[in-house]
Amino acid sequence: MKTRYDDVLSLCAEPAVRAALGAVADIEPLAGLSNRVFRLTAAKGRFILRVERPENAGRIDRQAELHNARIAEACGIGAAVVHADPGRGVMLVRAVEAATPLAERPREARAADAARLGTAIGRLHGATVPFRGRFGPREILRRLASEVGRHAALPAGAGLLIARMEGLARSMECGAGRTVPSHGDLVAGNVLVAAGRIVLIDWEYSAMADPAWDLAYAALECGLDGGAERAMLATYAAAAGWVPAADRLAGFKALCATISALWALDQEAAGNPATDFGAYARLRFESADRFAAGLPEVWPTDAE
Incomplete structure (x- = not known):
């Protein structure tokens, strides 16, 4: 049968x-x-x-x-x-034994988990062997917007947001001082907590990228509150020896949310049945709008 x-x-x-x-x-x-x-x-x-x-x-x-x-x-x-x-x-x-995805961990453990995550990201970004591939937010924005535009109309206001994010990405890339081995997709389901350590899974979007991408994406997609995000950045700084400027991280959060929204619309257009990608995209566009509303005009490039 x-x-x-x-x-x-x-x-x-x-x-x-x-x-x-x-x-x-x-x-x-x-x-x-x-x-x-x-x-x-x-x-x-x-x-x-x-x-x-x-x-x-x-x-x-x-x-x-x-x-x-x-x-x-x-x-x-x-x-x-x-x-x-x-x-x-x-x-x-x-399989990683006795592992729990961050998404399933109790909220009261989030700050400690975020601190462990910061150490893990710092170790990754300090890897001496380079990753294959390069992740550039502006290139990804353009490609995804083009793909989505061939199959469906963008939601109201999304075109203006994407144009602004392209300009932001251009500024970020012009000021970028380094690229590092990066995971690229640090959603809570890709972060496992096992025996007091962090294991990262699902490397399909990994590449050499700006260090701010992984940190901003983790803060956004893992739902870190202010305290948990500070804990992640503190341990990251201890492991990596530096940390991106706060305004740069804020800008990358807007970029992360916009790219995630476009990725979801692209998955919907491709017929992926895994989830309601339209609803997923709407939530990410809303997040991007919130982050974009408070962005400055000048983007720091040096470590704090």
């Missing part, structure tokens, strides 16, 4: 995958927006299998993702990569 996991079972039966897993005893589906994700219990342990959704085929450089994920693993902040097939968007990592 055909089941909804037949394709996963077939993948697990392939020689290279079976050699890593052994016999599979259980398959548990997990949440995933860009990918289908499964927890596998097998003879050789527990693993996480990531399979690219058809709607996202060809949109992500999976060779760069694998390269970057292995560097993160070597830095002690990424899960152990067991097997990968970049051509098909398949990655198998060893």
Whole structure:
């Protein structure tokens, strides 16, 4: 009898995958927006299998993702990569035992978790082996706005916001003094807390980027309040030896929210059924408007 996991079972039966897993005893589906994700219990342990959704085929450089994920693993902040097939968007990592996604952690632990996250980001940004790929907010803004514009009309007011964000991104890039190995997608579900340490997962958007991107994105998408954000920045400064200026981080929050909104509209246009991407985009546009309302005209580039 055909089941909804037949394709996963077939993948697990392939020689290279079976050699890593052994016999599979259980398959548990997990949440995933860009990918289908499964927890596998097998003879050789527990693993996480990531399979690219058809709607996202060809949109992500999976060779760069694998390269970057292995560097993160070597830095002690990424899960152990067991097997990968970049051509098909398949990655198998060893499950992090006793791990809880930040999204599921109690709010009273958020400041301590944020402090650990700051240390992890600092270690990542200090990696001596460069990541493959380069993330430039202005380029991403233009590409996503163009993609979305081919399929649907932008929401009212979004065009003006995007134009302003392009100008902001141009200013940021002109003043950028460095790029560092960056995760690129520090949503709460990609941050695991395990035995008092942070493990970062899902490296598909990783690249060399401005250090402010990861910090701003983590503060925004992990829902850090003022105290938790300060805790993250303090431990980041201790690990990295510096921290981006406050106004620069505020500007990057507006950029992060705008790009997230456009990404969601692009996923909706591609037919990705994982969630209500229209509602997701509306919330991010609202956040971007709030951040943009208080932005200054001059953007600091030096460390505080």
